[in-house]
Amino acid sequence: MLRYAAGLAVLGGGGTTAWRAWADAGDDRREQRLAGVVRTLDRRSAAVRARDAAALAATVVPDPGAAGLRRRQYQLVANLARVPLAQWTWRVVSVDAYPLPAAIGGGERVAVRAELGYRFTGFDAQPVTATQYLTFERQADGEWLLASDGDHPGGDVQLWDLGPVGVVLGRYSIVLGLREQAVLAAIGAQADQAVPAVSAVWGSGWGQRTVLLAPRSTAQFGALLGADPAGFTGLAAVTTGELGAADRGRTERITINPAAWDGLNALGRQVVTTHETTHVATRTQTERWTPRWLSEGVADWTGFLGTGRTPREITPELAAAVARAGAAGPDLLAALPADAAFAGTGAGTSLQQAYQEAWFACRTVVQRYGQQKLVALYAAVAADGGGQGAQQSQDAVLDRALRGTLGLGTAAFTALWRADLLAALRP
Known part of the structure; x- marks a missing residue:
């Protein structure tokens, strides 16, 4: 920025005017490229909604080297034949989004990060979005056509x-x-x-x-x-x-x-x-501050509800770990499972045990306070963190939510969970 300013000062008024004209011309070219790409994406969207494979393929450059890309347009329409689409639209997120590989011949090209938005009829009130990286090339008549969908890794x-x-x-x-x-x-x-x-x-x-x-x-x-x-x-x-x-x-x-x-x-x-x-x-x-033991625990609680399965049948890996621990069982359950325990990177049956410990925590809430309290606890955690406590720790949010819904803090609840679990699983 400083170097530009110094250069303009030396050039004087005429130089400044020339630079502005050059910048304006560059802006115009960028706007023209963007408008051309948007028109082509709109054509592509309409072709998919109409299930018109030929119209979709017509948005691809006519080069012999793009024959595979054109075939994929026909395949896309065929693959979508039974899918009930309420919406299908592409929009440009950015241009010059990635470095383009060198090309011999051809016209001007632009690298586009695009967002596909689609909805399934009867199931989505808002579109689901997916990122795509698409290269477009300017044709002799000024039209911008799809030249590649593989010049940049990634995408959904x-x-x-x-x-x-x-x-x-x-x-x-x-x-x-x-x-x-x-x-x-x-x-x-x-x-x-x-x-x-x-x-x-x-x-x-x-x-x-x-x-x-x-x-x-x-x-x-x-x-x-x-x-x-x-x-x-x-x-x-x-x-x-x-x-x-x-x-x-x-x-x-x-x-x-x-x-x-x-x-x-x-x-x-x-x-x-x-x-x-x-x-x-x-x-x-x-929310991001909802403990994983709570989100996974309520899902497992609801999943097993009404199946008639006993705690031992629902938590076999945890029951085996408690049996192996013997008198050291309380040490095995020093705290509710941390979020990292659900990452799936632990050894042996640690992931299964984390889920099963979470199920037991929700069982303690329901058995001692009733199922509606479990629902209320879940809502309280989300509401607390979403308000003035958004920047506070997950532990603090959970402790306040437990006190507000069950009348006891995290330490006391953990002790109840541990006691209920050991009572159910100890031989």
Whole structure:
């Protein structure tokens, strides 16, 4: 900035005018590029909504080297054939978003970070968004066409990027997947059972709709999450979405992990589906300061509710750990599980034990104070942190919420949890 200022002072008035004219011309060129790209993205959006593969392919550069890219436009429309789209729009987030590889020949190019927004009919009041990196090239007639979708790593993978999407539409749910239709139908039946079960605990003040994604392979599961699937070994499903009430109109996605899911019996799948549906129902009351033991504990509590399973049957790994600890059992339960315990990086059965300890904490609330107190505690944690305590520690927020709903602080509640757990699990 200082170097520019010094240079302008030397140039004097005429030089300043010339520099401004150059800058204005540059701004005009940028605006023209942006307008051209926006027009093409609008054409692409309309083509997808109309399921017009030829129109979508016509937004790709006519170069022979782009034949594969054009074929992918036809495949995209085919993959979306059964998906009930209420909205599909692209918007430009930024231009010159990444360095472009060298190219021989061709016209002027621009690197675009774009945001895809889409909604499923009957399930999304607000669009779900996905980031894409797209390169556009200016043609001789001034039109900007898509030249590449692979010049920059990253971006969000969607189910239809992986193959033709099957759809099962239920009373409360929609299942989209790459698996056999019978598998999708079974997932949908369990999802339709989960929604009223969750509403019986958490009320009807949520969308009472679920969207489930069923990839065919573990690799596809990881691609949809944008993460290494090895970090989710043993988890049969994951719910993704934004925390808090800002995205109230968006239905979060439950993504099935096929390897873990297929190893469950019917009861296990129903528990998992109800667990994940609880995350959807409580998402607007789940904040970054909500302890993981509370968010996962209420999901497991709701998931196992009404199954008739005993505490030992629900918490086998924890029961075995308590038995091994013997008289040192209280030392094993010195504190409620920390957030890090749910990261899946611990050894042995530590992840299962963290979930099971969380279930026991919620069981203590319900057995001693009633189920409505558990619901009230969850809301109190979200409300406290969202107000004047937003910058305060998670521990302080939890302690105030416990005192406000149950009449005792974290230390006293931890002692009750420990006593209830040992009483239920000790031989």
